[in-house]
Amino acid sequence: NAGVMQNPRHLVRRRGQEARLRCSPMKGHSHVYWYRQLPEEGLKFMVYLQKENIIDESGMPKERFSAEFPKEGPSILRIQQVVRGDSAAYFCASSPSLAGGTSTDTQYFGPGTRLTVL
């Protein structure tokens, strides 16, 4: 059973370009979370999605950032018009559903995408 996959592992963009980060959850997991880690800091929650639904986006910046988790395919975190302050490691995590459809508490993380904005 493959773990959470993220690609690319490293992404370099110039200011003003768009960054697309992909996350494929573990097989059978229908809950996806995105976190951002700035240097010397912990992971900060960004967004929580289930298939085709955004459950909690309280950690997402109001502008330039968007996320989706379509019925088919990976979850995508999209950053438009990147700025230097967007340089960070972006981690995706997934979790399985309980019988009622809610998530379990334990999240399984991917290796991260390290975004560098020049």
Place this chain on the structure above:
Amino acid sequence: DQQVKQNSPSLSVQEGRISILNCDYTNSMFDYFLWYKKYPAEGPTFLISISSIKDKNEDGRFTVFLNKSAKHLSLHIVPSQPGDSAVYFCAASVNAGKSTFGDGTTLTVKP
């Protein structure tokens, strides 16, 4: 306002001794607590967790203690091994939602 705090950025321990990593939280709604271990250039790896209805959970060399009245939890590693050297993150969640992480403690176990 940081709801989960790990006040020690680093900890150095001799191999074979006990490592104690501490974590404090402010949100009394947290009902689930987790510890993750992270190596450089990798994602966090789940280590051990505890529900708020318990005060202790043990898994091999790892034990997590929860003191709800003090809003404090700790991770004990006995005996510590050089391979345990990593960054340890404490995290907490409410009702299986998003996890709120501390800033991490870098553990170094010296041979």
